[in-house]
Amino acid sequence: MGVTQPTQRVIVASTEPYSGKSAILLGLVQQLKRQNLSVAYSKPIGTVWHDEQSGSFARIEDDLRFLVEALHLSEAEVRSPVLFLDQETLTRRLSGEDEIDYPQKLKDDLDDITTDITFVEAPKSLWEGSIFNLSAGEIANTLDAQILLVIPYHDKLLVDSLLTVLRFLGDRLMGVVINKIPPDALDIAEQQVKPFLQKKGIDVFGLIPANRILRSVNVRELVKRLNAEVLCRSDRLDLMVESLTIGAMNVNSALKYFRQRQNMAVVTGGDRTDLQLAALETSTQCLILTGHVAPQEIILNRAEDLEVPILSVDYDTLTTVEIIDQAFDHVRLQEPIKVEVAQELFQKHFDYDRFMQHLS
The missing domain is CATH 3.40.1390.20 (HprK N-terminal domain-like)
Incomplete structure (x- = not known):
């Protein structure tokens, strides 16, 4: 049974690098597949990649490669980046040589996807990609999509960041996942931070505790x-x-x-x-x-x-x-043991039903 809008798009964004977007994507896509929903994945800006000698993609982004293999996605369910962020690409943009309309290029790239849900992984922070008009907010506006935000827990002042993000993103902000919460802060996150944010109109889909294996x-x-x-x-x-x-x-x-x-x-x-x-x-x-x-x-x-x-x-x-x-x-989610741990944490600490209510 599919969701009511079979081509819904969700932008998975973060406030800073290495926040845990891949782990959340991994858990979400697996859960959706268990519900017999079809899923596609796109990462508009490539940041770490390898050049391939053969195959469908001449150049493949490392996160894209990992998620494709871990989630068993077909070629029809994957879109390669519309640009790879290297010094040459950045110089061309700064000098005015590159006037490509990247948001339109991304939209065209995704228009033929017919899966129930398409996840688009935004750049490393909310602002990265702005020079190409591909920041998280700009991608959401282009695709008429909601944003699922992943933010690591440093202290209670993360509420400051999230209130600012809400003012910036408005209704585009679907909700947040607070990740990497230290053991001594779990009660604070549950009893103080989450209720405060929900009163302010920010849905909290998950409070994910820090895990030593994921940091290894x-x-x-x-x-x-x-x-x-x-x-x-x-x-x-x-x-x-x-x-x-x-x-x-x-x-x-x-x-x-x-x-x-x-x-x-x-x-x-x-x-x-x-x-x-x-x-x-x-x-x-x-x-x-x-x-x-x-x-x-x-x-x-x-x-x-x-x-x-x-x-x-x-x-x-x-x-x-x-x-x-x-x-x-700066660890990446690549080893099988990390995948297993990430899935267990997601199953235990992510409110999947609440997430699906927002999609429906």
């Missing part, structure tokens, strides 16, 4: 970001790292601290054999060694036995930690 990164991503040399167990780079620990203390203090952490990456000097051994005896997913000092053979042998990759980096400890911290803040 695999060792392969750390190797890439750190330009690291893998000294052993290159076959175990899919291990997921949930926390970061710096090994710079005495071994007794370090061991006590290591035992309190789960699935960690330990950054320490290549000459600190004592700390390296202590880390390997606890919940360590990888050792990251600084200082251009090769680890001793006993460390390499123990890491081989325990299947723990050891990375060697050229950066100092502070820079290494900054790069890893940035990796945690």
Whole structure:
């Protein structure tokens, strides 16, 4: 049974990058498919992509590729970006060489879609894409669509942002999902923030708690970001790292601290054999060694036995930690375990029936 308007369009937008749009899309589309509704997906602006040697799309956006594969969408249910945001494209627009009417191009691109619902993933923030007239609000106006907004929880002052967004988007704002809520803020979000927003006319479809697995990164991503040399167990780079620990203390203090952490990456000097051994005896997913000092053979042998990759980096400890911290803040929803966790969180914390009432 379809919804009353079989070509309804919903813009999934966010207030800032890495807010969790893909996770919400993943949960929504799967739930809709369970209800025998057909779904299409479009991402008008490509930001991270790979050039293909063959296939229907000469260039495919990474988020688009991921959602197509995860949701088993057919080619007829997917639209490639109308532009890919690189320096050349931006320069042409700024110089006046590019006068393409991108909103019309997007509209034409979607007009032949006949699915029940089309989801359009907006750029990284509400304002990004404005230079091409493809910000979230402009896309919604062009397509006569509603906006589902995803916003991460930082503190109670997110209500300020949402009230401003409401004034800006008006009736286009369908509702919000508040994501990544820390455990100690869940009651505040439920008892204070949600009722306040609903009184102000902002529907809250979901209060999604933060999850350590969704914030994790695999060792392969750390190797890439750190330009690291893998000294052993290159076959175990899919291990997921949930926390970061710096090994710079005495071994007794370090061991006590290591035992309190789960699935960690330990950054320490290549000459600190004592700390390296202590880390390997606890919940360590990888050792990251600084200082251009090769680890001793006993460390390499123990890491081989325990299947723990050891990375060697050229950066100092502070820079290494900054790069890893940035990796945690900019994680993407790609690994199967993350997909599974995201689906579970969606099922438990998203008010699907309320969402469907807005569509109907």
